[in-house]
Amino acid sequence: MIIKKKEFTIKGLACTIRSAQPDDAAYLSKIRVQIDGETENMDREAGEAFITPSEFEQLIKHDSADPKNLFLVALVDHKIAGFSRCEGNHLKRLAHKAEFGVCVLKKYWGLHLGPHLLQESIAWAETIHLKKITLNVLETNEKAINVYKRFGFEVEGILRNDNYLSDGCYYSTLVMGRLNV
Template sequence: MMNNKISVREVLVEDAKALLQIIPIIDKETEFTLRGEGEFRLSLHEEESFIRNILAEPRSVMFVASCNDNIVGSLGFRGNNLTRYKHTGEFGMGILKQYWGQGIGTMLIEHLLSWSEAHDIRKINLKVVETNIRAIKLYERFGFEIEGVQKNEVKIADQYYNLLSMGKFI
C-alpha cells in the first residue's frame, strides 16, 4: 500500500453515493461505531440532504479521506449554535479497516483542528468506547483529555462498556 495517494477534503454532495457504500462496511468491521451492523439506512436522497445541511451550517463540517480517489473514511463535526456553547462541537469518524494505520485518522483530525481555529471553535469534544485503545491513543496525541465516563453506556453483544467523553480546548 506504499503507492496509495491519500488526501483529505471537505465533503461534496456528490460524495453521498460513495459514503453510502462505505458507512455500512465500517459499521460491520468495528464494534466502536455508534450503530450496529445494518442500522445505517439512509437513502441516497437522505444522504445528499444530510450533506447539504452540513454544508449550509457554518459551525459544522464533514471531511472525507480518499485513497487513490476512492473515499475510505470520513469525519463529521457538529457545532453548537446556542450562544453559550458556540465555541464547542463534537465529532466522530470512521475509516475502512484495510486503511487503518496509514495516518488517515491523523490527517482527518489535523484538518478538523485547522478548520476549527478558522471558524472560532475553541472546544472540540468526542465520545469513545473505553476499549477503543487505538482511537484513545490517537486523540491523546492531539491533546484530547478524558473529561468524563458514562458507565455501561454501550452494549456490544451481551457486554456493557463505558463511554469516555474526551475534549480538547484549542
C-alpha cells in the same frame, strides 16, 4: 463549511482529505453500513440508523453551507476510504464548541487517515475560533484514545456501561475534549 483539499502520500498511496460533495452521498451511504459492521467501536450495528443517499446528500449540502459544521472525506487512490464530521451548535451557550466523529474502512486502517481527518478538523475549528472539540470513544478503542490524547484531547468523563456489545458485556464510553485556547 468547505475547506481546501490536502493531498499527501502514505505507504506509496495517493491520499486526499477534502470536503464531502453531494455526489459522494451514495457511496457514503454504502460504506457507513460496511464500517459499522467491521468494528464494534461505532455506536451502531451494521444497518442501524441507516442514512439514505438522499439524506447524505442533504447533510452534505447543509454542512457545506454551515460554517459551524465540517464534513470531510478521506480518499485513497481517488476512492473514499473514510469520513469525519464536526457538528457545531448555534445555541448561544454551546456555540463555542463542535462534536467530532470519524469512520474509516477496515481495509485502510494503518494509513493514519483518522489522524489526518482529525488534524484538518482541529485546523478548521481554530480557523473559525471554536474553543472546544468533543468526542465519544469506546473504552476499549485504545488506539483511537491514544491518537486523541496525542492531539491534545483529555478524558472529561466516563459513561459507565454505556454500550452493550456482541460478547454480552457492557462497556463504558469515554467523553473526551480538546480546548483551543
